[in-house]
Structure formats: structure tokens, C-alpha cells
Amino acid sequence: MSTTRLPELLKKSKPQILEEWLRQQLASSGARADLIKDGELRKQSESFLDQLQRSVQSGESADIKTAAWAPTLELLGDLTRQRERMGFSPSETATFIFSLKEPLLLQVRTNLKGEPEAVIDESMGISSLLDKLGLYTTEVYQASREEVIRRQQEELLELSTPVVKMWDGIVALPLIGTLDSARTSVVMESLLQRIVETGSEIAIIDITGVPTVDTLVAQHLLKTVAAARLMGADCIISGIRPQIAQTMVHLAIDLSAVTTKATMAEALKSALLRTGHRVVKEGGAKA
Structure with a gap:
């Protein structure tokens, strides 16, 4: 009115x-x-x-x-x-x-x-x-x-997806928490940007802090790996705990095309060897 x-x-x-x-x-x-x-x-x-x-x-x-x-x-x-x-x-x-x-x-x-x-x-x-x-x-x-x-x-999301330069040619992305579609997009963007900035050949994706890995999470990981390969970097997935390994086998998730390691330390050692470095203990003994 x-x-x-x-x-x-x-x-x-x-x-x-x-x-x-x-x-x-x-x-x-x-x-x-x-x-x-x-x-x-x-x-x-x-x-x-x-x-x-x-x-x-x-x-x-x-x-x-x-x-x-x-x-x-x-x-x-x-x-x-x-x-x-x-x-x-x-x-x-x-x-x-x-x-x-x-x-x-x-x-x-x-x-x-x-x-x-x-x-x-x-x-x-x-x-x-x-x-x-x-x-x-x-x-x-x-x-x-x-x-x-x-x-x-x-x-x-940005704070929870830090991409860290571990060595010349090696970056690492420690993931903590659930990996969903929205976060995967941020993860992928952060990782690819860091790969370009550092000229890295290897990216370690550590999932120690991811509580569960189901088919959807595995698909998100594979998308990230594929995107990194397109940028010329190979990926290593670390943090594969026994229960996660069992879940992946049960769900028939195929990660055969991706290098996996149980811990970040093992992944870093593998990455260093791939880039032509030797990891030795103090005193000259080979690690």
C-alpha cells in the first residue's frame, strides 16, 4: 500500500x-x-x-x-x-x-x-x-x-595444503584431513604452481594425515598425480598405512601406476635416488 x-x-x-x-x-x-x-x-x-x-x-x-x-x-x-x-x-x-x-x-x-x-x-x-x-x-x-x-x-584450505620444497627438484605436499572435490582443486592448483616455481621433477604427496581413503579419495589423488605428470613431474604417494592398504585392496583401487611408500622418509629417500643423490649416514656408510 x-x-x-x-x-x-x-x-x-x-x-x-x-x-x-x-x-x-x-x-x-x-x-x-x-x-x-x-x-x-x-x-x-x-x-x-x-x-x-x-x-x-x-x-x-x-x-x-x-x-x-x-x-x-x-x-x-x-x-x-x-x-x-x-x-x-x-x-x-x-x-x-x-x-x-x-x-x-x-x-x-x-x-x-x-x-x-x-x-x-x-x-x-x-x-x-x-x-x-x-x-x-x-x-x-x-x-x-x-x-x-x-x-x-x-x-x-590454502593453509591446510602447504607445498614444501624438500630438495632441489623435489617438493612435498603433506595432506591432513578429508580430501573432497573442493579441496582437490586447491591441492592441485597449489601443487602445480609450486612445481612450476621450483622446476621440480618429483612431487611427494603424503597422506599420513588423511583419516580414510575410499574410492572417491583415490580418484582425487589420481587426478592430482595425472595433473602433475602433465607438468613434467612424477609423483610418489607416501603415508600408506596398513589399514589404508587393506582398504585399497578391498575396494580394488588400482595405484599400480603410482609409486607408493609407507612413510615420508622412504618417499624422500626414493626421490633423492631418482634425482641422482645418494643418502648416506654420517661417516660414509650407505643408508
Whole structure:
């Protein structure tokens, strides 16, 4: 329902609306004096009221998806993301909008006294408008949180897939945790990039920290091995524990085309021999 007289009310009573709105915000259960100062709260409230007035003057107060509302939604989105980063909860963030309802309705009753039908129409329109704006803050807040989580997951994946240069021509990739499709992509990209940077001929993929190896995990490993071969590097898979070996045999997983070793130490020794190095104990005895 269109609140056709809202622009007039905002123009006439904006100072009173602002003061009552600030009072409502500071008195609400969602007030966070520890996160935002009164001066900053006033500044944000004034900016939003000014932008709200410009949007409702377009006459499209019933539909916030129109172009006239784009600046208001942009401002509200910025305020929401800022509060999310500051530590406000979703309900505390939405209170910024919902606490504006009572000050506006108070001015409707005051300025439209003697027009009961107009009071009802304007009140319903204002409630609907602020409900939409409040819901918008919740959507923006949720999207912001999901973006943070997604970014953290990507960072964790990168941290959990370090490619280490073990020797000239040899790199190692110790894997810890479950190897799924998303992580395989990161693993492959990190390994191939490191192979190019170091000019390595051999890559050791250590799965000691991988809890289980099933058909899917084995396929991911074989994809990584194949990608490394295309870059001119051979792969050695180490960390094949007895229980993993039994599982692979039971699942008929064929790793015959890949060199496997029980430990990282054995894999490194094999890699050194392949690159023309001899591993000897101190004193000259061959290891």
C-alpha cells in the first residue's frame, strides 16, 4: 500500500522523528553503547532519514526494488555490513529499522488527527515499508556472514595444503584431513604452481594425515598425480598405512601406476635416488 503522505510527514516533522527514533534506539534491548557511540548513531540515523525522504518522494514507497530506492538500499546495506563487522547480531542490526516505526506512526497520529481512515492507511503503509527494509538488513547481514565464512574456508584450505620444497627438484605436499572435490582443486592448483616455481621433477604427496581413503579419495589423488605428470613431474604417494592398504585392496583401487611408500622418509629417500643423490649416514656408510 502506498504511503503517499509520508514525504509530507518527513518534511514537516523530521527533527521530531529523529529525536524520538534516537530515544527508541538507545532504550531498546538491542542498543550497543559498547560498539557504537551516540554521536555516530545520530549521524547514521540522520543520513538514513535524509535518504529515506528522497526515496519516498518518488511515490514508489510500496516497492523498494525500484530504481528510486537503490541509494537507500545501498546506504542500508553499508550500515548493515559495518554493524556485522562491529559485532552486532542480526536482530540488533534490524532494530535500527524497526525502531523507526513507532516515531513515524506517532507523527501519523499527530498530523492526521481527525482523519481515521488516513491514519489507518498511512500506518499500514509505513509498517509494510519498514518491514521490507528490516528484512533487507537481515538478508544483507546473512550474505555478509556467508561471504566471511566462504573466505575463511578458502584460507583454511590454502593453509591446510602447504607445498614444501624438500630438495632441489623435489617438493612435498603433506595432506591432513578429508580430501573432497573442493579441496582437490586447491591441492592441485597449489601443487602445480609450486612445481612450476621450483622446476621440480618429483612431487611427494603424503597422506599420513588423511583419516580414510575410499574410492572417491583415490580418484582425487589420481587426478592430482595425472595433473602433475602433465607438468613434467612424477609423483610418489607416501603415508600408506596398513589399514589404508587393506582398504585399497578391498575396494580394488588400482595405484599400480603410482609409486607408493609407507612413510615420508622412504618417499624422500626414493626421490633423492631418482634425482641422482645418494643418502648416506654420517661417516660414509650407505643408508
